[in-house]
Amino acid sequence: MKTSIAASAFALMTSPAFAQDVKTTLPDAVGQVSPALEAYATDTIFGSEWTNEALSTRDRALLTFAALVTRHETENLGSYVALALDAGVTPAELSETITHMAFYTGFGNATAASDAAAPVFAARGVSIDALPPVSPDLLPLNEEAEAAREKLVSGLYSDVSIGVVDNTREVLFLDLWLRPDLAPRDRSLVTVAALIAAGQPEQMTFHLNRAMDNGLSQEEAGAMLSHLAFYAGWPKVFSAMPIAKEVFENRGQ
CATH class of the missing domain: 1.20.5 (Single alpha-helices involved in coiled-coils or other helix-helix interfaces)
Incomplete structure (x- = not known):
């Protein structure tokens, strides 16, 4: 099973559309100012972390998007919207993630994310009919x-x-x-990613437990922490590690 996941991840990461998305997530200025940073991004982040089989590329794209929205990193957010869509996240799921982020990271971050996503949706012909309704039948x-x-x-x-x-x-x-257009597991995934990216690990105990109740495995949760270290920074992830450790240990008892 893991071999299949790894093969799928490699195929996706080396596909022309996804490769172009990856390239556009790095501004040209990075190579002009810090060739070492460009090399870390190319070799370590996208060349290794994104292809790690412990977490699907689709999940990585979704949680990265949530972390960037949380951190209000909107300048290059559109490229991560495209990356997520090519990784298998649906427009409805991205739309619902933005709505969800309004309550966990603030309305300003969510409206800024909408501004970043709108041109990508328009360029790909995503119509309003493809997005979640205002009042769906609830789960x-x-x-x-x-x-x-x-x-x-x-x-x-x-x-x-x-x-x-x-x-x-x-x-x-x-x-x-x-709301049904973002699965409970994914809703928990983006919530925990947002808490880590915001540096609010004290809120993690409830939400990480909820995520695992909703189907996130311990291995996937650990991989999420590893992935977010590159997008939220090592200090925020190490602040979250004791909470994750406690949750894992309590669930193992």
Whole structure:
């Protein structure tokens, strides 16, 4: 199975469309100013990390997009939109990721990401009909898990900000998280990537557990950390490592 994944990743990474996408993620100025950085990007990041079989190229493209949106790195974001589309992320999934990021990284980051994605969508003929509707039929609610989450949050914070408690329940967990055009696993994946990229590891325990409940494996979670080191920086990833270690150990008991 892993051999097949690796072969698929290699085929994708060496395809003309994807190779062009990779090239355009590096501004010409990089080679002009820092040839060493260009070599690291070409050889280590795209030549090694992106082809590591522990995590699919499609997942890497999606979590990279989420991290860049979180960090408001919009200047070259359009090239990563194209890269994600060629890696198998659908326009609907990218659209839904942007919507999701508005709640986890701020509306300004999400609207800036929309500006970056719009020309790519237009160039590829992505119509409004291909994007998630405003009010889709929602996924089934895990009532037991939601009751436990609500009890914890309400008990801790109702007397601090009832507005936050109510909106967390009604807007996020009874609506946003149930929208069907981004699979629960992928929604968790981009949320954890955003928390790491934002340097907010204290929020990871709940969301990494949720990601693994939604199907993300420990190996994939570890690969996500390795990948994000290149896009969010080693300090942010090392701040997240103790949280991941604790989650892994607790789940293994």
